[in-house]
Amino acid sequence: MRAPGSAIPEVAGVRGRHGGSGRGAVLRHGAAFGVVLWSLWAASVALAAGGQSRTFVVSFFAQQFTNYPGDCPGGVNPEDERGQIAFALRTMGYSGAEVRCLMVGWDQGGEGERKVNEILERRAVINGEPVNPMTHPEAVPDPQLKFVNAKQSVGFDLDGKQSADDFVDMITGKPGIDNQLFRSLGCNQNFRGSWTSPSAYGEWVWVQLRDSQPAWLMMITDAPSGKAGEVIVRIQRSFDHLRSNMDGSPRWHATYRADPDPRSFNEYRGYLRDGELTIPRQPRFSVLWNGLSAPVLNLSQFQLRLQQDSRGQWDGLIGGFQPWRELYFAFSHNGIVGDRPGLWHAMKKAADADPEPATGQNLAISVAYRFTAIPAFITPSGASVRTAMREGSKP
Amino acid sequence: MKKPARRVVVAGFAVGLIAVAAFFFWPESTPSSARVFQPPEVKASRLTPEQYRLAITDVFGAHIDLGGRLEPVMREAGLLVVGASSVSVTAAGMEQFDAMADAISEQVLMHDDNRRVFLSCAPAKSDQPDDRCASEFLAPVGERLFRRPLTEWELRSFVAAAAAATKALGDFHAGLSLSLSAMLTSPQFLFRIPVIEEDPDRSGGYRLDAYSRAARLSFFLWNTGPDAELLRAAREGELDSDRGFRRQVDRMMASPRLEEGVRAFFHDMLRFDTFETLSKDPALFPKFSRREMADAQEQTLRTLVYLLLDQQRDYRDAFTTKKTFLTPSLAAIYQVPLAHQGPNGGVESWEPFEFPAEDPRAGILSHASFTALHSPPGRTSPTDRGKALREVLMCQTVPAPPPDVQFTVVQNTEDPIHKTVRQRLIAHSTVPSCAGCHRIMDPMGLALENFDGAGEFRLVENGQPIDTAGDLDGMEFSNSLELAQVVRDNPAIPSCLVKRMTTYAFGQDFTQDQRVFLKQMRVRFRESGFKIPELMRTIVTSPEFFQAAPASDPVSVDALTAAVR
Numbered sequence: 004m005r006a007p008g009s010a011i012p013e014v015a016g017v018r019g020r021h022g023g024s025g026r027g028a029v030l031r032h033g034a035a036f037g038v039v040l041w042s043l044w045a046a047s048v049a050l051a052a053g054g055q056s057r058t059f060v061v062s063f064f065a066q067q068f069t070n071y072p073g074d075c076p077g078g079v080n081p082e083d084e085r086g087q088i089a090f091a092l093r094t095m096g097y098s099g100a101e102v103r104c105l106m107v108g109w110d111q112g113g114e115g116e117r118k119v120n121e122i123l124e125r126r127a128v129i130n131g132e133p134v135n136p137m138t139h140p141e142a143v144p145d146p147q148l149k150f151v152n153a154k155q156s157v158g159f160d161l162d163g164k165q166s167a168d169d170f171v172d173m174i175t176g177k178p179g180i181d182n183q184l185f186r187s188l189g190c191n192q193n194f195r196g197s198w199t200s201p202s203a204y205g206e207w208v209w210v211q212l213r214d215s216q217p218a219w220l221m222m223i224t225d226a227p228s229g230k231a232g233e234v235i236v237r238i239q240r241s242f243d244h245l246r247s248n249m250d251g252s253p254r255w256h257a258t259y260r261a262d263p264d265p266r267s268f269n270e271y272r273g274y275l276r277d278g279e280l281t282i283p284r285q286p287r288f289s290v291l292w293n294g295l296s297a298p299v300l301n302l303s304q305f306q307l308r309l310q311q312d313s314r315g316q317w318d319g320l321i322g323g324f325q326p327w328r329e330l331y332f333a334f335s336h337n338g339i340v341g342d343r344p345g346l347w348h349a350m351k352k353a354a355d356a357d358p359e360p361a362t363g364q365n366l367a368i369s370v371a372y373r374f375t376a377i378p379a380f381i382t383p384s385g386a387s388v389r390t391a392m393r394e395g396s397k398p
Numbered sequence: 399m400k401k402p403a404r405r406v407v408v409a410g411f412a413v414g415l416i417a418v419a420a421f422f423f424w425p426e427s428t429p430s431s432a433r434v435f436q437p438p439e440v441k442a443s444r445l446t447p448e449q450y451r452l453a454i455t456d457v458f459g460a461h462i463d464l465g466g467r468l469e470p471v472m473r474e475a476g477l478l479v480v481g482a483s484s485v486s487v488t489a490a491g492m493e494q495f496d497a498m499a500d501a502i503s504e505q506v507l508m509h510d511d512n513r514r515v516f517l518s519c520a521p522a523k524s525d526q527p528d529d530r531c532a533s534e535f536l537a538p539v540g541e542r543l544f545r546r547p548l549t550e551w552e553l554r555s556f557v558a559a560a561a562a563a564t565k566a567l568g569d570f571h572a573g574l575s576l577s578l579s580a581m582l583t584s585p586q587f588l589f590r591i592p593v594i595e596e597d598p599d600r601s602g603g604y605r606l607d608a609y610s611r612a613a614r615l616s617f618f619l620w621n622t623g624p625d626a627e628l629l630r631a632a633r634e635g636e637l638d639s640d641r642g643f644r645r646q647v648d649r650m651m652a653s654p655r656l657e658e659g660v661r662a663f664f665h666d667m668l669r670f671d672t673f674e675t676l677s678k679d680p681a682l683f684p685k686f687s688r689r690e691m692a693d694a695q696e697q698t699l700r701t702l703v704y705l706l707l708d709q710q711r712d713y714r715d716a717f718t719t720k721k722t723f724l725t726p727s728l729a730a731i732y733q734v735p736l737a738h739q740g741p742n743g744g745v746e747s748w749e750p751f752e753f754p755a756e757d758p759r760a761g762i763l764s765h766a767s768f769t770a771l772h773s774p775p776g777r778t779s780p781t782d783r784g785k786a787l788r789e790v791l792m793c794q795t796v797p798a799p800p801p802d803v804q805f806t807v808v809q810n811t812e813d814p815i816h817k818t819v820r821q822r823l824i825a826h827s828t829v830p831s832c833a834g835c836h837r838i839m840d841p842m843g844l845a846l847e848n849f850d851g852a853g854e855f856r857l858v859e860n861g862q863p864i865d866t867a868g869d870l871d872g873m874e875f876s877n878s879l880e881l882a883q884v885v886r887d888n889p890a891i892p893s894c895l896v897k898r899m900t901t902y903a904f905g906q907d908f909t910q911d912q913r914v915f916l917k918q919m920r921v922r923f924r925e926s927g928f929k930i931p932e933l934m935r936t937i938v939t940s941p942e943f944f945q946a947a948p949a950s951d952p953v954s955v956d957a958l959t960a961a962v963r
Contacts, residue, residue, distance in 0.1 A: 248684035256733040380735030
């Protein structure tokens, strides 16, 4: 990538048609100062790190489900709404004949549909009283969703151990891959995907998130140690949405303001070798996220592995253990996922980390997220720019 | 041969040589006094779309929706304003004028808020004609629209039309609105119709009358009709005195509205109207949407105004300047950092920007308004870019391709053998009938090959490194930065600017008899340090600017009116 340009004070200070006084001039001075500030900031990061910075914006992010034929020998969980409803009725104890009768009414709409919905809304019961099954999934009988029964997946060895439930990474060939989210949900139609085609849920949720949440930024800087291949990787949020092109694709070389909020600030030592960027196991990764997914993306035992293509785009995975209840929070209000209480029970059973001391129930589940990033420019935080604008407007 | 005779021959040969040398090498700084400027014949010219918009804005305000668009004008002598002097109005075009006139007059007189502003009187009865009130409205509005006071007959006609319409419609304002609508479709508004008078300084010669002088001055400097002050100066004879005229010129040159004039000139010269029909393959150039197209034009116009008006810099620096203005969207195309400062979804602001010295971008040739505008939808075209440089900026004519030309080799961007456009052009240029013209276009265009069809930087094409070396009129360059310098130093660049700007000011192309004036302007431009405002002032203060000759084939206003109707 070429060295970026910068605005210069004398241009920013033009009077008359482009300059003059008032708010416009303040903005112009400020913006110019902001870009200068960016240069200084980027330079300081680079100097402190002893090397060059490369900056990117995350252009796709979603749970990675890499299915293949035969990975669900028990079959795929009911894939359409009708099937899910009938399945739920069966799990509630209705006989096959009763379910068929109810579904005829559901098909006809009106009173028959209302009756079925009422039954479904009452399927969660606490102390004899019906409760919302989405907010009280524990009170719904476990529909016993089918799990993936396969040896291969993608992800990371998060715990450093090899167990019977672990996978072999189908890209790297490494064993001990922890990805129980894939095992527990990978047989639900809307979660099924491949490396080249994300799951319907993944695609849908990304499209929703892309335009409703601030973009995520990544900066790679040569490490101060000067050791070959050693880098510092920073991942944080922006104040700006991901910029898109006219065809909806993410826009390369757009500029983003970095959000300095420490809740979304992550910095790690990583390794860059032969176009592959890796971050070995780290205790924690956290970024403010979105109500559509989870308010905060919290990962423990965080790892990253990305590959850069000839155009400069990164593509790969991040992974870690994620609180599965937070995942359920997202699923519970997204109809696209299918039988939601069933997902609760599936993740609960598959959870593989962070046991609750009192019950032994694991509170976190191993996950892998697809992560792609394209070249972008990053400026300091908007707050700093606004301050700089005020400073810059002084005579 | 005898010696004396031989001496005579030698002397004659020497004199001949000197004469030939003088013809070719006589410095331009000595304007020819032997050749006399022959004033151009007066011509009526139609308002350009932008002039129409500004005229309405001047009289009624920017909030008035024009309610339509004008039919396009053909470009002549490299300029739309010249084409505008040889166009008529088609039936469909007239329908547009009519619809726009109705829309404008309805907003002005039938909307209460506007009427309170524009109509200072009230009719005695709202359903009856009121000639006094109609006249109070139509006279001043007519003066602004026609760029001269209405004649008594004209005013009487428009007032009578308002009265008749009021009787028919039973509404004074609706009747007045129809009369205003008629005014807006009058050739006196839609066309600039110069009126000439005897020139007191040239026996037997003619010049524009005061109002026509005011109009020519105003359309050149501000791209719109005269304001109230200039009309007053014309009415009171102030423009007849050198002092009074120069006072008006000084006022107009100092006005912020001069920027409108400069922008309009460059918009026309650089052919930005052709952005209207520009399209890009979104699969190949997804960044380049209509917004970026609009921003690209604005970037160049802002840069030129900043450089040439605000900074009063040498015009030639426009080809090498690193300074410009960008929006965040354009910055992404140029691959430079520029953050959006407002809220998400807010309007992007323009920010000053300077490309670093090592950046391959310098000057307006590296702007997307040049590289993208002069590229086909799905690829680059060094030929198109080179042709544009020759024709638009150097005022040279490139012959049309031969009728049997085959572009297949050039257009096949997936050719496995000729991976770069340079290779494809070399293959294409093996055809002798093509080679000559390509030699004068392609080398400059190839220097800009680092900018793709949407103006974005690239180093390779189909995996092959791009070679940007070439030459322009014998001056070699190896990349776009060196091309920018070579273009800047080419004498055709300022010469062309003088030709275009002078032609633009007169609104018509120059004949051989009038080119002596161009020569004078070139000299004055060079002496001023190639300053645009100085050239504009030199043009408008030259005696020739208002000189005119009667039309050899005069078109009367009546004929124009008949054509319009």
